[in-house]
Amino acid sequence: MLQLSHIGKQFDGGLVALANICLHLQAGEIVTLVGASGCGKSTLLRIVAGLERPSTGRVLLEGEPLTAPHPAVGVIFQEPRLMPWLTVRDNVRFGIMHLPAAEQASRTAAVLERVGLTAFAEALPRQLSGGMAQRVAIARALVAQPALLLLDEPFSALDPFTKTKLQDHLLDIWADTRPTPTLLLVTHDVEEALVLSDRVVVLHGHPGRINQTLTIDLPRPRRRTCPEFQAWKQRVLDALETEVVGV
Amino acid sequence: MFFMADSLTLTTPLPPAQATNAPRPARRWQWPLGAVLPLLLLGAWEVLARVGALPPNLLPAPTKVLATIGVLARTGELWQHLGITLGRVALGFGLGGALGTVLGALTGYLPLMRRLLDPLLQGLRNIPSLAWVPLFILWMGIYETSKVVLIAVGVFFPVYLGVMSGIQNVDRKLVEVGRVYRLSGLALVRRVFLPATLPAYFVGLRNGLGLGWMFVVAAEIMGANKGLGFLLIDGQMTGRPQTILASILLFAVLGRCTDALLTQLGRRLLRWQDTHGTNAS
Numbered sequence: 001m002l003q004l005s006h007i008g009k010q011f012d013g014g015l016v017a018l019a020n021i022c023l024h025l026q027a028g029e030i031v032t033l034v035g036a037s038g039c040g041k042s043t044l045l046r047i048v049a050g051l052e053r054p055s056t057g058r059v060l061l062e063g064e065p066l067t068a069p070h071p072a073v074g075v076i077f078q079e080p081r082l083m084p085w086l087t088v089r090d091n092v093r094f095g096i097m098h099l100p101a102a103e104q105a106s107r108t109a110a111v112l113e114r115v116g117l118t119a120f121a122e123a124l125p126r127q128l129s130g131g132m133a134q135r136v137a138i139a140r141a142l143v144a145q146p147a148l149l150l151l152d153e154p155f156s157a158l159d160p161f162t163k164t165k166l167q168d169h170l171l172d173i174w175a176d177t178r179p180t181p182t183l184l185l186v187t188h189d190v191e192e193a194l195v196l197s198d199r200v201v202v203l204h205g206h207p208g209r210i211n212q213t214l215t216i217d218l219p220r221p222r223r224r225t226c227p228e229f230q231a232w233k234q235r236v237l238d239a240l241e242t243e244v245v246g247v
Numbered sequence: 248m249f250f251m252a253d254s255l256t257l258t259t260p261l262p263p264a265q266a267t268n269a270p271r272p273a274r275r276w277q278w279p280l281g282a283v284l285p286l287l288l289l290g291a292w293e294v295l296a297r298v299g300a301l302p303p304n305l306l307p308a309p310t311k312v313l314a315t316i317g318v319l320a321r322t323g324e325l326w327q328h329l330g331i332t333l334g335r336v337a338l339g340f341g342l343g344g345a346l347g348t349v350l351g352a353l354t355g356y357l358p359l360m361r362r363l364l365d366p367l368l369q370g371l372r373n374i375p376s377l378a379w380v381p382l383f384i385l386w387m388g389i390y391e392t393s394k395v396v397l398i399a400v401g402v403f404f405p406v407y408l409g410v411m412s413g414i415q416n417v418d419r420k421l422v423e424v425g426r427v428y429r430l431s432g433l434a435l436v437r438r439v440f441l442p443a444t445l446p447a448y449f450v451g452l453r454n455g456l457g458l459g460w461m462f463v464v465a466a467e468i469m470g471a472n473k474g475l476g477f478l479l480i481d482g483q484m485t486g487r488p489q490t491i492l493a494s495i496l497l498f499a500v501l502g503r504c505t506d507a508l509l510t511q512l513g514r515r516l517l518r519w520q521d522t523h524g525t526n527a528s
Contacts, residue, residue: 051423068429075427081420085442085519094438095428126521144428 001027001182002048002148006057008207009043016207017043021057023201023210027147028180032193033201034236040208041186045152048184049075061148074146078153080133082125082140088112089121092139111139114173131162135169142173151185155192164224167195171220190236194229195222202239212239307489312496315489325497332463332474333501335391339398340459344452347403351410351451356440365411372404376458377465384469394466401462402455409451413444446520449513456509460502475501 002025009018017040025031033041046052048059050069059066061073082091092108099107112118115135125133134154141149154170155163174183187193193200197216204211214236222229289309295301296308303311319325350368354361379400380393387393417440425439467476475494482490 049427051426069427071429077420077424079420081424083421083424083439083442084521085445085517094424097438124519126519 001025001062002184003060003063004044004048004057005060007044007047007054007059008056009040009047009052010055018047018054019207019209021208021210025148025182025184027182029199030174030183030185030197031199031201032185032187032197033203034187034190034193034240035203035208036205036240037188039203039205041203042152044203044208045150045184045186048148049073049150051075071144072147074141074144074149076134076137076141076149076151076154078156080125080130080137082133082136084125087122087124088117088128088136091125091136092143094140095144107143107145111143114142115139115169131158131166134158134166138166138170138173142177146181147179148182148184151183153187153189154185156187156189163192167192168221171196175220190233190240191224193236194218194232195224200236202236204242211242214239304486305488307492312489312492315487315493316497319493328473328475328478329497329501332467332476335394335398335466335474336456336459336463336505339395339463340402340456342395343399343402343459344406344455346399347406347451347455348410348448351407352414354407355411355414355444356436361411368404368407372408376400376462380465380469389470394463394471397466398459398462401458405454405458406448406451409447409449409454410444413447413451414440416447417443445513446517449509449517453506453509453513456505457502460498460505464498 002023004021004023007018007021008016010016021044023031033044035041043052047054048066050066050073053067061070066073083094086094089108089112092111093104096104096107109118112121115138117132117135117139120128120132125136128136134157138154151170155166158166170183174181183196185193185196194216200214200216201210202212202214203209214232216232218228218232292301292306293309296303296306296311301308316325319328350364354365354368376397379397383393383397387396421439421443422435425435430438463474464476464479467474468480471477471480475497478494478497479491482488482492482494
């Protein structure tokens with residue numbers, strides 16, 4: 001459903017962030033990009049989101065070229081990025097204001113229920129904890145019912161406990177939603193990648209390019225403590241390691 | 248469950264019930280501590296004036312100042328002066344504020360306009376505004392126009408700067424959220440830029456209003472036969488300090504009232520702010 005072909009990105013200053021990235025995502029798949037910071041993984045995600053233009057190559061969504069933000073593509077950022085002047089409910093509605101009011105209301109209510117924030121619908125962002133704020137951000141993306149959801153280190157600013165809970169929560173939502181959305185996630189947290197993904201794409205930096213693609217065939221739900229999981233973790237770490245040695 | 252509160256908690260999360268039906272609890276009445284010093288000073292002043300320690304032709308007692316205001320009110324003169332001065336400030340504030348808002352929005356939002364207009368406006372800002380007085384009188388005469396324009400000039404710059412810097416400081420990350428949801432230029436302005444700029448805008452408006460009051464005094468001193476500023480000059484010419492003090496007192500009251508009005512409006516619109524001030528009150 002999403003095809004990246006020969007994506008390259010050179011910034012105005014001459015810095016080459018990405019070189020020749022080719023990646024194909026199946027509908028309903030969860031793919032994670034992992035790599036050290038500065039390897040260009042966030043830039044790649046921003047290109048798919050239509051927030052940056054690639055210098056070379058192109059992005060196809062269902063066969064159509066994607067050059068600007070697209071209604072079928074949702075984005076969840078590292079920070080919640082809520083509008084501080086809007087209530088939780090109005091923040092969630094932010095992206096579907098073009099729909100009829102009744103449709104907005106029912107979708108918003110359903111999504112708030114889904115992320116467990118119904119009781120906080122009228123609260124302002126400043127009254128929320130970090131984990132709650134990020135759940136609002138997730139709700140805001142889900143309410144538009146995107147076919148492709150992009151997540152840029154969505155849980156990296158949260159404490160480990162909240163993080164684990166939200167990862168499980170995201171998986172539940174993904175499994176319950178029909179048609180199943182496709183998820184493209186950026187993280188530097190190997191465990192997060194392994195808990196969530198069908199495939200883990202290991203990027204190396206300067207310029208960013210794909211080093212390895214690992215298909216994680218562990219059955220879900222995955223337990224972070226089981227030996228197979230730990231073995232996978234070692235393999236991903238090794239794949240990341242080769243670069244660190246190279247630097 | 249105490250560990251559920253995570254590291255990003257900015258304020259104590261409200262229990263659900265309180266967050267949903269949130270009529271803010273009425274603020275508890277507090278003894279106005281700020282009134283103590285002024286009252287003490289007034290009392291001392293009154294006593295000193297009564298016993299003759301202060302020369303009555305230079306510093307008359309507060310009661311005498313109040314009595315002057317009472318006389319002015321009874322003859323109806325007071326309302327005329329108040330009305331004229333308020334009208335001038337309102338007109339100048341509206342004019343300067345509107346122009347500052349429009350130009351500030353243009354230069355804040357459009358880099359091209361900023362490069363074109365801002366150097367000129369910053370240059371003009373460096374001219375002490377009272378230096379315009381002779382020119383304005385020459386151009387527009389000593390009647391209403393020159394006064395209102397002078398006030399408008401004073402109001403313009405703080406408002407202009409507030410709007411421009413407010414827009415420039417809008418969080419790029421929030422603008423990006425708007426872009427992700429494909430908001431068009433106008434919708435982006437209305438739904439992201441406008442609310443995000445409001446705090447800086449209100450600061451600009453308040454500063455502008457303050458300068459507006461300052462400039463109305465200058466405008467009325469330079470030649471007027473009505474208005475509170477005229478009372479100042481009249482009191483000086485006729486050697487009646489109580490009239491001067493009455494006028495000063497009325498300026499203080501009016502300035503404070505209009506500022507409070509603006510602050511109230513701002514507070515209502517900016518309830519969402521997560522700042523030291525909002526959380527403390």
